[in-house]
Amino acid sequence: MIRKFNTNNPAKTKILILGGGFAGSNVLREMQKQSERNDVEITLVSQDNFFLFTPMLPEVSSGMLHASDITTPIRSFCKTANFCHAKILSIDIENKHVSIIRIFDQKETVLEYDYLVLALGSKDNFFGNINIEEFAFTIKTLEDAIAIRNHIISVLECADQERDQILQEQLLRFVVVGGGFAGVEIATEIHHFLQDATKNYYKNIDSAKIRTIIVSAREGILPEVGEELGKFALDHVRKSGIEVITNTKAVDAGEDHVLLSDNTIIPCATLIWAGGVTVDPLISTLRCEHGQSGRLVVDQYMRLKDYPSIFALGDCANLVDSKTNIVYPTTAQIAIRQAKLVSENLIAEITGTMNSMKPFLYHNKGVMATIGKRTGVALLNGRKIYGFTAWLLWRSFYWTHLPTREKKIKVGFDWFLSLIFRADIMTVGFIKKKTLSRLETPIYSAIERGIDQSQNTSYL
Numbered sequence: 001m002i003r004k005f006n007t008n009n010p011a012k013t014k015i016l017i018l019g020g021g022f023a024g025s026n027v028l029r030e031m032q033k034q035s036e037r038n039d040v041e042i043t044l045v046s047q048d049n050f051f052l053f054t055p056m057l058p059e060v061s062s063g064m065l066h067a068s069d070i071t072t073p074i075r076s077f078c079k080t081a082n083f084c085h086a087k088i089l090s091i092d093i094e095n096k097h098v099s100i101i102r103i104f105d106q107k108e109t110v111l112e113y114d115y116l117v118l119a120l121g122s123k124d125n126f127f128g129n130i131n132i133e134e135f136a137f138t139i140k141t142l143e144d145a146i147a148i149r150n151h152i153i154s155v156l157e158c159a160d161q162e163r164d165q166i167l168q169e170q171l172l173r174f175v176v177v178g179g180g181f182a183g184v185e186i187a188t189e190i191h192h193f194l195q196d197a198t199k200n201y202y203k204n205i206d207s208a209k210i211r212t213i214i215v216s217a218r219e220g221i222l223p224e225v226g227e228e229l230g231k232f233a234l235d236h237v238r239k240s241g242i243e244v245i246t247n248t249k250a251v252d253a254g255e256d257h258v259l260l261s262d263n264t265i266i267p268c269a270t271l272i273w274a275g276g277v278t279v280d281p282l283i284s285t286l287r288c289e290h291g292q293s294g295r296l297v298v299d300q301y302m303r304l305k306d307y308p309s310i311f312a313l314g315d316c317a318n319l320v321d322s323k324t325n326i327v328y329p330t331t332a333q334i335a336i337r338q339a340k341l342v343s344e345n346l347i348a349e350i351t352g353t354m355n356s357m358k359p360f361l362y363h364n365k366g367v368m369a370t371i372g373k374r375t376g377v378a379l380l381n382g383r384k385i386y387g388f389t390a391w392l393l394w395r396s397f398y399w400t401h402l403p404t405r406e407k408k409i410k411v412g413f414d415w416f417l418s419l420i421f422r423a424d425i426m427t428v429g430f431i432k433k434k435t436l437s438r439l440e441t442p443i444y445s446a447i448e449r450g451i452d453q454s455q456n457t458s459y460l
């Protein structure tokens with residue numbers, strides 16, 4: 001039986017926020033901060049009962065940080081608001097209904113709203129390649145980060161026991177597809193972890209045999225930081241021992257190999273996909289205007305065109321920057337700024353002061369990325385910063401954006417401990433996404449899988 005959510009007071013204006021990431025959580029927090037009206041009822045729905053600080057996710061894979069360091073219970077943000085730990089099934093924007101299913105017992109409920117905030121983020125885009133989707137790890141959720149960690153440690157345990165040199169080399173190849181922030185940050189994090197772990201613990205593995213390979217479809221890496229800094233990042237990443245294959249795409253994969261667009265086969269046991277994002281079908285199938293990758297086209301006040309009571313923001317919103325004519329990228333920094341504006345505009349709408357609504361104007365003060373052990377790149381107010389200073393800036397900037405004092409202390413403490421102690425090599429719990437059930441020498445594997453050997457196929 002589908003239940004209707006019972007609001008305590010039907011006379012209250014109901015605001016429903018879908019998603020508890022950077023966008024949704026910050027709308028909730030800003031709304032509560034800016035308005036203490038008791039005629040408004042706010043409900044946030046998320047399939048995770050915590051807010052995840054994604055910029056530090058790669059550090060969970062490397063064991064630098066713990067999962068609890070970068071997650072905060074959404075309920076801790078709810079001063080007056082309600083929280084529903086549930087998966088959203090459908091959104092009916094004509095009748096103002098949202099259908100949700102409780103995570104614990106799968107019971108379906110329908111929520112009504114007066115104002116809707118769509119903040120459902122993005123998901124990985126495999127561009128229809130089902131083999132890559134099946135065999136690759138992703139780095140989007142906390143579970144992904146822990147699964148990568150468990151997998152790479154299991155691979156080291158396996159390689160330490162493997163006496164066949166070819167198979168050991170295959171186990172020690174780690175391929176990351178994607179040269180953007182997420183791809184470069186996860187590749188550099190795991191590379192340094194693997195180097196340290198083998199030197200400290202795995203006597204039968206020569207750390208020089210570890211090959212971390214980034215496959216980038218572009219000319220270089222980190223297009224977000226511009227040409228000059230991108231070149232610095234590429235040089236530095238290569239100097240640190242990571243191989244970067246540019247102007248190439250991953251086109252297919254199996255359990256023990258990746259096939260590239262130039263017909264090179266990389267025999268490996270680890271493929272991490274950070275090759276692009278798209279929106280969930282919940283968003284892409286809404287009957288309204290869509291932009292890049294199905295994102296929702298919003299006006300300058302962050303409202304859906306033709307639906308003034310619906311706001312969309314963060315990764316699922318499509319807004320063109322009027323200064324550059326380019327759609328705003330999917331970043332946490334932009335989601336946070338949009339959240340502040342959406343909460344102000346929502347309050348203006350509820351209080352009937354629509355004239356005070358403000359358009360979204362974003363002055364990008366800079367971009368930063370970490371690219372290895374104590375090294376980063378940053379572009380701040382047009383100034384290019386490299387190396388240790390950029391890395392320190394990255395850490396300081398994101399540390400100040402952690403949502404609570406408790407998380408700041410935990411992260412600061414773990415960073416400090418990592419300076420003193422060796423990398424930890426325990427696998428965590430049972431979170432496991434892939435099992436390596438076969439590992440064959442590359443040529444045998446390729447023939448068996450029907451890869452055409454006559455097409456100038458080469459092996460890395």
Ligand SMILES: Cc1cc2nc3c(=O)[nH]c(=O)nc-3n(C[C@H](O)[C@H](O)[C@H](O)COP(=O)(O)OP(=O)(O)OC[C@H]3O[C@@H](n4cnc5c(N)ncnc54)[C@H](O)[C@@H]3O)c2cc1C
Binds near residue numbers: 023045119280
């Ligand atoms: C590894 C990695 C590193 C990154 N590094 C940076 C960085 O350094 N700097 C930067 O600015 N950005 C970075 N980003 C990008 C940044 O994380 C996103 O742009 C940001 O999270 C967007 O916020 P959002 O609220 O729109 O989406 P999200 O933060 O993804 O939140 C979406 C929310 O919706 C919920 N949800 C989704 N579908 C459903 C459903 N069907 N039912 C219920 N709930 C649902 C999710 O549980 C989540 O709470 C990084 C991303 C990744 C993956």
